[in-house]
Amino acid sequence: MIKSEKLSIAGELAAGIAHEIRNPITSIKGFLQLMQSSEYEKEIYFDIMSSEINRIELILSELLMLAKPQATQTAPRDVTMILEDVVALMQPEAILKNVHIQVMAEIEQAVVDCEENQLKQVFINFIKNAIEAMPDGGVLNIIVTNSSSNELSLQFTDQGCGIPEELISKLGQPFYTTKEKGTGLGFMVSKRIIENHHGTVDIHSKLNEGTTIEVKLPI
Structure with missing residues (x-):
């Protein structure tokens, strides 16, 4: 039964990969045919084809991160300092x-x-994700605190459109995303990394109010 379930999951993932990669490949093939038969300006075709190839690379790189065991060499680090470096990068x-x-x-x-x-x-x-959830601007609050004596909590709270309750449970499934151009793999990769650090990821959201992602890590 376990082997059957594994094969079923592998089949679903393979079907998702085939679907996600077939779409941009179909676009590239179509534009190549247009370029062969058309005498019109072709620069726009190159831009779109390049964009679709980048999407294939993104899907494959995120899949590899999920599939390939990550050799982790851990060391004590101040999470607040890491966070400040990332905020400076994303500013x-x-x-x-x-x-x-x-x-x-x-x-x-x-x-x-x-x-x-x-x-x-x-x-x-x-x-x-939080920035993209606020297309009209807003505030992203990140709070670092102790959820218990041996656990650290990081809360990322945006003022975006929120996620319907019935969809929250689907987040983390391959190729399930609420974003128009998302792959659904970014959240999976992030969740896997936190779990490999013996932590957890929880999502709380209210429509038209915003979303909070809470990461808990052992200290």
Whole structure:
């Protein structure tokens, strides 16, 4: 039964991969045929084809991150410092979208045993998602606190459109996304990284009010 279930899951994932990659490949083939038969300006075709190839690369790179076991060399790091580095990196994009990022650390030290670059990737994903959820601008509050004596909590709260309750449980499934151009793999990768750090990821959302993603990590 376990083997059958594994094969079923592998089949669903394979079907999702085939569907997601077939779409941009179909576009590229179509534009190549147009370029062969058309005498019109072809620069726009190159831009679209390049964009579709980038999408294929994104899907494949995120799939590889899920499939390939990550060799992690952990070390004690201050999560607040990692977070501030990521916020500085994301600040130009936030300013362009009229989003103000506010970090509030309610504890003096937030040291966890982690792989720094992997946590940076998680924070980039969550901050990027929050910025995209607020197309008209807004505030992203990030609060770092202790949820218990041996656990650290990071809450990413946006003022976006929110996610319907019935859809929250579907987040984390491959190729399920609420974004027009998303792959649904970014959240899966982030969740896997946090779980590999023996932590958890929870989502709380209210329509037209915003979404909070809470990451808990052992300290």
